[in-house]
Amino acid sequence: MQGTGAPAKMAENREDLTPMMSQYFELCAEFDESLVLFQVGDFYETFCEAAQISARLLEITLTKREDSSGSYPMSGIPIDNAASYIETLLDAGYRVAIADQVQDPSEASGVVDRAVTRVITPGTVLDEELLADESNNYLACLTGPTDAGSSTHAVAFLDLSTGEFRVTSGEQTTVQDELDRLDPSEVITGPETGAFTIAGMETTFRERAFDIGAAEERVGAYVPSPDAVLDSTTECRACGALLAYAEYTQGETTGGLDYITRITRYEPAASMRLDATALEGLELFENRDGGDEHTLLGVLDETACALGRRTLTHWLRRPLLDRTAIKRRHNAVEELCDRSLLRDELRELLYDVYDIERLITRVSRGRANARDLRSLKSTLDVVPELKEVLADAERTPLVERREALDELGDVRNLIDRAIRSEPPIEVTEGDVIREGYDEELDALRATERDGREWVADLEAHERERTGIDSLKVGYNEVHGYYIEVTNPNLDRVPEEYTRRQTLKNAERFYTPELKRREDEIIGAAERADELEYQLFTRIRSEIAEEAERVQHVASVLAELDVLATLAYVACERGYTRPTLIDDGTGIDIDAGRHPVVETTQPSFVPNDTDLTDERIAVITGPNMSGKSTYMRQVALVVVLAQMGSFVPADEARLPVIDRVFTRVGASDDIAGGQSTFMREMTELSDILHDATERSLVLLDEVGRGTSTADGRAIAWAVTEFIHDEIDAMTLFATHYHDLTAIADRRSDVMNLHFTVDRSGEEMTFLHTAVPGASEASYGVEVARLAGVPEPVIERSRTLLSEGIPRSQRQSQDTDTERIERSNGHDRQSTITETDRDSPVRTLTSSENGHGSEETLQRIESDIRELSIADMTPLEALTRLNDFQRRIDDSR
Structure with a gap:
């Protein structure tokens, strides 16, 4: 370390x-x-x-x-x-x-x-001041394969503040996705871990903690029969090393980790995979500036308590794949939408719920004070009321959660009998334990109280007996109780007074009876405070023994909060229940909306999406017209549906999506040695290797960062590959208008474009997606709207109409290319992967191997289909150049 x-x-x-x-x-x-x-x-x-x-x-x-x-x-x-x-x-x-x-x-x-x-450390923080109420703080541990030929890695996650403990395993890319998804603040690594991208603090821990023998012993101390929970020695090593590090950081004087009572093993394949690129591109938890405003979580988070906030985040990180489980959540949300009184009563009660996950952790670690115990009781008092409110719930998820609510009457009664209703924060200074709970304590408090009452009466009694009206009885920590007489009255002090302290203008005395009472009061108070603390720690320990029951109740309360929240958001924002359809059919959304953008743009324009007959949509239109928003909103509708939420649409018929891939913008990774284009190609490579026919792929301007010819070729080849080899549902936004021609060549490809209302030089974005290809990209017009100086705009228009001048080198290259073609050279643009076990994809300029005569016939057909009156000069020149290239290539 x-x-x-x-x-x-x-x-x-x-x-x-x-x-x-x-x-x-x-x-x-x-x-x-x-x-x-x-x-x-x-x-x-x-x-x-x-x-x-x-x-x-x-x-x-x-x-x-x-x-x-x-x-x-x-x-x-x-x-x-x-x-x-x-x-x-x-x-x-x-x-x-x-x-x-x-x-x-x-x-x-x-x-x-x-x-x-x-x-x-960042992953072992337990102080309330350092923890965010709504977020988990995960400590993770990575282990790699130890057996020859194995490629399985494991990762374990522990939130020390709540006791949540999870573990999974898989190929390195799968484990990396889980790291990205749960975003731990600290990651422990050991031998054979492998190379991972770690966002938080990386900690190298002692190798012996990863030894399988030590790991099995340590895990067994927390979880009975770990072999029944864990899938492999790799997972056991991750869990064991994680617990060893947690013990090391927490020391021996902080109450231990007894509240960690179970390990949950999960399969990443049981939920929709969302890698770091997708989480970032869809802005689920962070916006582009790294903040939490204008995110999907920000829109959904109307939770009543911290328990619900963490569970909402967990559901959003792990959308479900099991359609039965998804429908069960939809059923619960639907009932809470239909029954507004039930929903409102449920939410009102949940607002009184404290963060008992973290509270029971403090109890178990011996750090909870008396007010914490009263907060626990206050939350548990809500449980019977919740069960009553849910008494007539009809849908199975709500009924099951009602039945799962343990009222913990024994714990509530213990706290009520033992702890004062408004105790002090400090538990060592008394006034914590209720009167009547312990006879010995009551007797000590009675002695203390009687003594103080005697002292309180002493001043009036001595004034009357001595005739000294200025006589006072007081107390200080150094000298104890005293009788104070001012100097002019010292001649009237009784003989039984013994001098205790001399002041400038007075003398302080005590009497044998006052001294006896003082010893009695102080002795009783000290013994009572000591006994109260002993009683409190014993009560706290008894409650700690019920940590697992409290954690279970916390889990149920959290889920009820999330279901009620999803119903509330659905009603407030006009969401509808999605219909889950067979996997073989595509996405079909009527009047879909972007759940985040519509909250900031009151005039948001809904749009339909139909990827049933054609599963790939090539989307064109100018910048700012809404292409990126449209693609993201489709993905967010899918994510919302599979996490159990209703969706922002008039109607949505959706399959269960296994993974959402996004290639929607990239920046340089200077530290990692990657340019923007290299990052784009790396992300694109992941998509082409990992996507399936059940995936949703979002591609935005693929091919930027290189020459127009190369970019266009890559974009074309990618579209063909997705169509021919993957069959994934795909939204592809592009400014390469040539790409729209694929719709004529592939049966499952269609064109969409975003409309623009243009009047003279004025242009209005209508943000409406309609079938067909866009007439132009309107880049110059967008530049004018952005405030680019007018001379630049005018020069751009001139270059568009006349064409951009070629350099002498470019002209020479063009002549060389023509000579090569005349000598029989067939130039091809090839996309290939040499480090993957996938077939090489090649896009050639010779029209898939057809001969010269057939190519000329197809060119003639394409020319006849042109609508020349509707084309811009640049589009006409582009098509003419394309025809010339195809004729040359066919020779």
Whole structure:
């Protein structure tokens, strides 16, 4: 693991260290991968190079510590406000080791004992201040194949804040997709892991944790019969190493990981695959700027509680493939749509639900306070009311969830009997346990209360007895209870008063009875506080034993919240229930809408989509006309339907899609050594190798970044390959108008274009998709609308009408090409893959091998079909050039 290691180096040159500094450097050496925060009183201190790092990153004062062994740079942060500073260190890529005082300073004969109680990393954060309420914080672990000939990798995910633990395995690309989908903040890697793209912090952990024997033993300590859950030794190694790292970071004094009670194994193939490119291109969770506004999750998230928010995210990340399961969710949403009173009552109750997943984690780790327990009870009190509201629910999913709700009456009753309704935050200072719960505690509190009442009456009694009207009875932490008499009245002080303290203008006294009462009150209070804490920890431990039951209730509450939310969104936004059809038929959507864009554009224009008879649509039209929005909205309708939601359309008849592929825009990957075009081709390669007839493919302007001829050839060949070899449902937006000719040559290809209303130089985008090819791309007109200077616009129009001048080199190349053709050379544009086990696809300019005579006949037919009056000059020149090339090639 990476870290600073700097403080330990400093120690190498120090043989005369003080005991405290020796202790600090020893801890730094032991945890050399972390920046050690060393408790000194009420502060966490760092020294030497670590202090310089902390001061710079945290913008705190760099001071010095001087002792018998020398002078050290030093910087510190207050313990009470440490969370925000720790977050800054984590964001900067550091791990943080917390070295707490584990001994009462008053009991230490020398240096106070300190120990690292926990190591905080991005994936092991448990502090509420550092966790996002609505999001899982996953720690992941990757393992690779160990058997010769195996290519299976495994990945395990653990959210330490909730106890959610999942594992799966598969080929490297499958596991990479799961990493991209769940987006862990930290990934542990070991031997034979392989090369993965990791977005969060990467941590290399000790190899022995990945040993199968150690892994089996560790997993078995958490989950009975792990062999019945896990599919392979690769998965077991991932789970075992993950648990070992979690134990390492959490230390021995934080309550353990007993709340991790189950591992869920899942198959990636059981849900729609959405890789990183699709997640980014469809803007499911992040927009193009990396924010969460104007995303699909942002539109859907009307959840009532944090439990529901996380589950909504999980459902959206993993749309279902099982049509029965999809229909069950649709059934529940439909009933909640039809029964608005049931939906509203359900949502109103769920607003009172606390995040009991994380709360029970704090309980199990011994970090929950009394208010946390009351919050748990408050949530559990909602359960009987929810069951009553759902009593007449009819659809199976709602009925099953009602029956699955455990009211946890024993836990609720225990908290109600034991914990005061409004306890303090601190659990060591009393007033936590209800009166009547424990007889001994009640007796101690009665003694304390009686003593305080006696003291309260003492002032009035002594004033009357002594005649000193200014006499006061008080208390302070140092001297205890006292009777205060001002100096002018000292001659009237009774003989039984014993002087306790002399002030400037008064004297303080005590009496034998006051001293006895003081000892009685303080003794009872201290014993009561101590007993209250013991009782509280015992109650907390009893509740922790029911962690699995609480986690199950949390899961049911979360699902109810999501179903009610999907119904609410459907009603508010006019979504309809989709119809699932046989896999062999295509997508058919009436008046579909983009669920995000329609929230920002009130005049959004719905459009139909029909990929049933023709499964490939070549889409043309100017920029800004709506092509990209249209393609994305089709994909989002599919994703919504398979996650269990209704969809933004008048009607939708949909097959179950196994995967959505997107090639809808790329940028340079400079660090990875890839240009925009190379990234585009890499993504395109993945699509052509992995898509199936059950996939939805979105292609936007494939072929950009290279010459027009090369780009056009690639786009044409890709379309043919998808049609001939894959048969995937495909939306292909392009400015290569030649591509529309494929519809005449392939039976399952059709043309769509987005309409424009043009009046003179004014152009209005109608955002309506209609059959046929677009007349032009209107690029110059779009440039004018964007504010490009008028001279540039005019020159562009001139070049369009006259053609762009060729350079001398280009002219020479053209002459050479003609000579080569006259000598019998047949130039071909070829697309091939040499590193894949797939057939080579070749697009030739000789019309699939037909002879010269047949080619001339086809050219004549194409010329007769031209509508010359409707063509722009550029289109006419382009077609003329094409005819000339085809005639030359046929010779």
